[in-house]
């Protein structure tokens with residue numbers, strides 16, 4: 369029987385998983401990659417350590433118009449399958465509280481084992497080949513980089529979204545999908561820092577603090593995230609901010625005013641705060657405002673809150689109005705900032721939105737162009753921080769590779 373020729377557009381996480389899977393099924397596989405190397409983004413993941421999956425895999429870790437579709441796919445290739453896949457390639461895996469990393473904590477090792485398997489399976493890799501055109505010609509699917517045309521029996525689009533363009537995902541996959549008649553769920557940057565309106569951020573830049581942040585949503589339950597908040601000279605960053613950023617991105621897109629409440633004392637309720645006030649009051653002595661609040665939160669934050677409460681750092685506590693002092697305490701539990709924008713796609717880890725999952729079959733085949741499959745972030749699927757995006761890349765790559773080779 370004639371060997372099936374499969375072209376994979378994009379040699380990122382999902383493209384490499386698809387290529388290996390299809391080649392193991394006996395297909396003749398070619399990866400067409402726009403960069404001068406495959407897997408460039410993978411090297412940057414997890415701060416160079418690559419958080420390649422997570423033992424906790426549930427629907428609230430994913431976003432997109434149809435999370436049920438995503439979860440159904442993930443039951444076909446789950447975290448255990450990711451572990452087996454990589455262990456089968458010789459990679460030792462470390463479990464850090466459910467977050468999975470290569471044991472050597474080097475993202476390059478993940479890329480190396482994938483590259484070795486690609487070589488071992490005889491998969492052809494064409495580099496510096498940025499595909500800009502795709503169309504059907506009788507039984508074949510033809511792709512072109514503007515210079516050379518390649519014809520395949522099946523094609524898997526694994527071009528990523530448009531986050532971190534310097535790693536190769538420049539959004540051209542969306543254009544290819546459109547050429548085939550697909551629509552697009554508008555994209556927004558996700559897992560990204562947020563820019564804020566207030567002019568005092570320069571004075572608190574560099575501070576890191578354990579905080580709970582809450583995002584209000586019109587007519588819906590607010591969303592909360594807790595973790596290490598990072599304050600920058602333009603706004604807020606850190607894992608809890610990243611987790612909320614895709615929802616914020618959607619709100620900003622709808623021209624909504626976005627406010628985030630920051631609680632720097634997440635272990636204190638209102639009553640606890642009153643007790644804290646009473647205890648510190650007893651220590652008042654001859655202290656100035658700055659001295660009185662020393663040791664509660666980071667000094668830069670306390671100085672800002674003293675100022676926002678209309679007080680001066682050098683004012684003796686006994687001369688300060690009690691309600692102004694209480695205001696400082698209150699700000700520690702509810703500091704409200706106004707978000708004006710997300711940082712751009714260049715700074716984002718992922719891209720929310722993309723090709724609607726309703727436009728592909730359960731096997732990730734296009735409903736608009738048979739023989740074309742989708743994998744990875746190009747689809748309208750994005751996950752929280754914690755290995756969920758790579759888990760989707762491995763899973764969708766595997767499923768598309770299996771189906772295309774079938």
Ligand SMILES: Cc1cc2nc3c(=O)[nH]c(=O)nc-3n(C[C@H](O)[C@H](O)[C@H](O)COP(=O)(O)OP(=O)(O)OC[C@H]3O[C@@H](n4cnc5c(N)ncnc54)[C@H](O)[C@@H]3O)c2cc1C
Pocket residue numbers: 377378379380381382383400401402403406407408409410412413414415418419420421497498499500526527528529531532535536537538539540541716717718743744745746754755756757758759761
């Ligand atoms: C800094 C950073 C850290 C991250 N850390 C983590 C983490 O620790 N854990 C986690 O789960 N996720 C992480 N992510 C997200 C994760 O890397 C992505 O979700 C995942 O790589 C998406 O895989 P993909 O195959 O869909 O796309 P990509 O990995 O982006 O690969 C797409 C590939 O297609 C190529 N390409 C694009 N268009 C064309 C074209 N027209 N022709 C030819 N080639 C093309 C690109 O050059 C690229 O190589 C991180 C992302 C970033 C930016």
